[in-house]
Amino acid sequence: MNGQVEKKRQLIDDGLRSIWFPFTQMQEFSPEDVLVIAEGKGALLRDVDGRDYIDGVSSLWTNVHGHRKEQIDRAIKEQVDRVAHSTLLGLAHEPAIECAKKLLEIVPKGLTRVFYSESGSTAVEIALKMAFQYQKQAAGGNPGKTRFISFTNAYHGDTLGAVSVGGIDLFHAVYGELLFPTIKAESPYCYRCPFGASYPVCKFDCLRQLEYLLATHASELAALIIEPLVQGAAGILVQPPGYLKRIRELCTQYGVLMIADEVAVGFGKTGKMFACEQEGVTPDIMALGKGLSGGYLPLAATVATEEIYNGFLGRFDEFKTFFHGHTYTGNPLACAAAVANLNIFAEERVVEGLAGKIKRLTQGLQPIAKLGHVGEIRQRGFMVGIELVADKGTKELYPPGARIGNRVILEARKRGLIIRPLGDVIVLMPPLCITNEEIDRLCEITLESIQAVVGD
Ligand code: PMP
Numbered sequence: 001m002n003g004q005v006e007k008k009r010q011l012i013d014d015g016l017r018s019i020w021f022p023f024t025q026m027q028e029f030s031p032e033d034v035l036v037i038a039e040g041k042g043a044l045l046r047d048v049d050g051r052d053y054i055d056g057v058s059s060l061w062t063n064v065h066g067h068r069k070e071q072i073d074r075a076i077k078e079q080v081d082r083v084a085h086s087t088l089l090g091l092a093h094e095p096a097i098e099c100a101k102k103l104l105e106i107v108p109k110g111l112t113r114v115f116y117s118e119s120g121s122t123a124v125e126i127a128l129k130m131a132f133q134y135q136k137q138a139a140g141g142n143p144g145k146t147r148f149i150s151f152t153n154a155y156h157g158d159t160l161g162a163v164s165v166g167g168i169d170l171f172h173a174v175y176g177e178l179l180f181p182t183i184k185a186e187s188p189y190c191y192r193c194p195f196g197a198s199y200p201v202c203k204f205d206c207l208r209q210l211e212y213l214l215a216t217h218a219s220e221l222a223a224l225i226i227e228p229l230v231q232g233a234a235g236i237l238v239q240p241p242g243y244l245k246r247i248r249e250l251c252t253q254y255g256v257l258m259i260a261d262e263v264a265v266g267f268g269k270t271g272k273m274f275a276c277e278q279e280g281v282t283p284d285i286m287a288l289g290k291g292l293s294g295g296y297l298p299l300a301a302t303v304a305t306e307e308i309y310n311g312f313l314g315r316f317d318e319f320k321t322f323f324h325g326h327t328y329t330g331n332p333l334a335c336a337a338a339v340a341n342l343n344i345f346a347e348e349r350v351v352e353g354l355a356g357k358i359k360r361l362t363q364g365l366q367p368i369a370k371l372g373h374v375g376e377i378r379q380r381g382f383m384v385g386i387e388l389v390a391d392k393g394t395k396e397l398y399p400p401g402a403r404i405g406n407r408v409i410l411e412a413r414k415r416g417l418i419i420r421p422l423g424d425v426i427v428l429m430p431p432l433c434i435t436n437e438e439i440d441r442l443c444e445i446t447l448e449s450i451q452a453v454v455g456d
Contacts, residue, residue: 040067063295075340095335116330120263120289121157123300131223155233223257232264235425236385267291271381294341299334364443411449
C-alpha cells in the first residue's frame with residue numbers, strides 16, 4: 001500500500017498539479033483529493049492506490065459496454081497495425097465506410113448520410129451549420145430562415161454555436177456577448193413547471209408556448225434543436241410521453257427542421273438504441289457522440305436525411321459545398337472502435353437485454369425516493385437524476401455554497417462508487433453491461449451516501 005501511496009504522491013509532484021481541469025473551480029480543487037484511475041474492467045474502475053469502484057456514470061455517460069471490452073480492444077489494436085490516421089479529404093478508409101454503413105442500418109429510417117467529427121459539441125456545430133446553409137441554398141431557397149429555436153435548460157456542448165443554443169445559465173451566461181441570439185422555448189421541467197402547472201392535467205402548456213413561438217417566427221426559423229426525451233446536463237429532466245412526437249409534428253407543420261441531439265441519450269441509454277425511436281420520430285438531422293465508439297476514442301457523427309444532403313449539391317462554382325471538416329474527421333482508429341461497438345450491440349443483443357436491468361434499477365431506487373430530502377427521482381432507462389431539496393414540501397433548494405451534491409458523491413467514493421452531481425441532482429448512468437448485483441450495490445451506496453449528508 002505504501003508503495004501505491006507514494007505513487008499518487010509522485011503523480012501530484014510530477015504534473016497533476018499543472019492540469020487545469022474541466023468544469024472545475026481550481027481554487028477549491030485539491031490535487032490530494034483527485035482519484036487517479038489506473039485501470040478498468042466492465043463496470044468497475046481501479047485507482048492507482050488499488051481501490052475498486054463501480055463506475056456509476058459510464059465515465060461521463062459514454063462507456064456503454066464498460067471498460068476493456070475485448071472486441072473493441074482488439075479492433076483498435078488491429079487497426080493500429082494497419083494505419084492510425086488518414087483523412088476523408090479526397091481519401092477514404094474501410095473503418096469509416098463500414099461504420100457509416102452500420103450506423104445507417106440502425107438510426108431512424110430516413111436518415112441516410114453520415115458526417116463525422118470528434119465530439120458531441122462538434123456534431124452539434126455541424127448540425128447547426130448544415131441546417132442554416134441548407135435553408136439558404138435548398139431548391140427554392142429560404143434565405144430568411146436563419147435563426148434557431150432552442151430550450152431553456154438545454155445543453156448541447158461547449159463550443160460557441162452549441163453554447164448559443166444552450167440554456168443553462170450557470171455554464172452559458174458568462175459568454176452572452178459572444179453568442180448568436182436564439183428563440184427560447186420553456187423546456188418541460190415538470191417538477192418545477194415554469195407555467196406553474198402539473199402534468200398531466202396541464203395538457204402541455206409548454207407545447208402551446210412552443211407552437212406560438214413556431215407560428216410567430218416560422219419564416220425566420222432554420223431549425224429547432226432538442227435533446228430528445230431527456231435533458232441530461234440540466235439534471236436528467238425527463239420529457240412526458242408524447243412530447244417528442246408532438247415536437248416532430250410541429251416542426252413539420254411550420255416548415256422548421258428538427259435537430260435531435262442524441263449525444264447523451266443515444267446508444268441504448270433510454271432503453272432503446274436511440275431516444276427518437278421511443279416515439280417513432282425521425283429528425284431531419286441527428287447528432288451522435290459519446291457512446292458511438294463505445295467510449296473509447298473521440299468520435300461523433302451528424303446524420304442527415306437525403307433531402308438535407310441534396311440541398312448541398314451543385315456545380316463547384318455554385319459554392320454550395322459544405323465547407324467543414326476537421327483534421328481528425330472520421331479517424332480510422334475511432335471508426336474501427338465504433339464498428340466493434342456497433343457489432344457488440346447486434347451480436348450480444350444488448351438493447352434487447354436492458355428491460356430487466358432497468359426494472360432492477362427502478363426497484364433499487366425506491367427506498368431512495370422515500371428519503372426526506374429527495375424531492376424527485378427522474379428515470380428514463382439507464383439515466384437517473386435524484387434531485388435533493390432542502391424542503392420536500394416547498395421544493396426549496398439548498399444554498400449553492402452548501403455543495404450538497406458534491407458532498408454526496410464524495411461519500412459515495414468512500415464506499416466504492418464513482419458518480420457525479422449536477423448541482424444537487426445526483427446522476428446515475430451506469431454502463432449497459434452492469435450486472436444486477438452491481439445495480440443493487442449502486443443503489444445501496446447512493447442511498448447510504450445521501451443519508452450520510454442529509455439524513456433520512
Ligand atoms: N450534447 C449533449 C446532449 C450532451 O450531453 C453533451 C455532453 N455531455 C454534448 C452535446 C457535448 O458533447 P462533448 O462533450 O463530447 O463535446
